[in-house]
Amino acid sequence: MSRRTFLLGAGGLVLVGCGGSSGDDGDGAVVRILTVAPTVPPGATSPGATATALPAPELVLSTEEVYQAGAVLVSVTGGVAGGTATWLDKQYPLIQGSQSMFTFTGTGTDVAPGVHQLKVEVTQKNGSKGTLSADITVLATEWTVDSLTFTPEQTAALLDPKTVASELAVLDGYYATRTKEKLWSGGWIVPTEGALTARFGEMRSINGSAPSGHHGGTDIGAIVGTPVVATNSGKVVMARQLQLRGNMVIVDHGGGVLSGYAHMSAFAAGEGQEVKQGDLIGYVGNTGLSTAAHLHWEMAVGGILVDALRFTDGTNGF
Ligand SMILES: [Zn+2]
Structure with a gap:
């Protein structure tokens, strides 16, 4: 060493x-x-x-x-x-x-x-x-805890571990991408306007159960149809409907950094499309496992989900 x-x-x-x-x-x-x-x-x-x-x-x-x-x-x-x-x-x-x-x-x-x-x-x-x-x-980051209630139908259909695992496997496939090219530049921006409704890493108590897991994204509440833009420049590698995350777009920023935008009502960008920071990629919605209209914003680095807000609030030092 x-x-x-x-x-x-x-x-x-x-x-x-x-x-x-x-x-x-x-x-x-x-x-x-x-x-x-x-x-x-x-x-x-x-x-x-x-x-x-x-x-x-x-x-x-x-x-x-x-x-x-x-x-x-x-x-x-x-x-x-x-x-x-x-x-x-x-x-x-x-x-x-x-x-x-x-x-x-x-x-x-x-x-x-x-x-x-x-x-x-x-x-x-x-x-x-x-x-x-x-x-x-x-x-150390202090994780917040949120209590959520789902109907038995939602719980049975959508929190099935197999559903969760198979969707994570789909995302892992994209988030493991290591494009050897710098597609991003400069700073990163929050992709929609609205109120912060759930922080990254928040632990969840579902239907009264003990808090567990870590929320893998940042939730921003906004009305259906609010524009969602790319946090930085890159290439759209996925634009499809998922069971839990609903309509989701993933943008590859190069060098192993990717951003994901979930629960959208509609897409405004397609797979393979190059986008600049601030370009419209979709609209806030309530699709998939979602209790109210919001954007679930994910950031992955080298396949690890990290707190997207730390890309914009200066705590990462960039
Ligand atoms: Zn979320």
């Missing part, structure tokens, strides 16, 4: 505005730059032999403190040709951004709070390899 070593001079933490950052483009949020000396694996060229030819890779993190169900934008600058980030035993290939190579990493709802190590194995353009690492602190 490599150890983080700060280079003196540029060492320690340097706070910079995003406009002057050498990390991948953000939305103007402040990012922290960690300058890390790569470790050299056995048999590789010594760092002294390559340092004169290429700038040392730098690890740029959107934040060093991520909440459960948060995401971190991990960028590597310098003469880097490729690499893979490892976070919480999951691997994330770096993809080419506008100013660096980058990936987003996802932190699940059940990750233990505390310090965890992010490791990034990089290959420089001259072929030499190294490992960058940084400690990231996972902060």
Whole structure:
């Protein structure tokens, strides 16, 4: 396991505005730059032999403190040709951004709070390899609890574990997509106008049962027909009717980040369509397992469902 070593001079933490950052483009949020000396694996060229030819890779993190169900934008600058980030035993290939190579990493709802190590194995353009690492602190999120009542017919027909599992399998298939292209740019926006009616991660007590599970999206209540737009640019990879989530659109933003929009009354975008941030993709509805008209908005990073609002409220640091 490599150890983080700060280079003196540029060492320690340097706070910079995003406009002057050498990390991948953000939305103007402040990012922290960690300058890390790569470790050299056995048999590789010594760092002294390559340092004169290429700038040392730098690890740029959107934040060093991520909440459960948060995401971190991990960028590597310098003469880097490729690499893979490892976070919480999951691997994330770096993809080419506008100013660096980058990936987003996802932190699940059940990750233990505390310090965890992010490791990034990089290959420089001259072929030499190294490992960058940084400690990231996972902060606990307090989950809210909601009590819901369903009719026996709804419960019997729609909460059948097989129905739940088969729909999750469909979604997992899409959310596992790792498009090696950056389709998103800049910041992320809330996709419809309305009141927040259920937070991501909320635990549910159904018909009086003990609270369990974590709500996999953010619910925004609005009247049927309210426009739903893409949270960022990307490509529509799914637009179909599901039993629980009703009419649902999934947009691939590249690099393993996808957004989902459920319970819609109608579609305004089709599979394969490229969309820009703010483009209309559908309308708020009450389709599928839904007790009132609302948008259920999901965000997935590397196949992990994370809190969509953390993409817009600054707590992810981007
Ligand atoms: Zn929901």
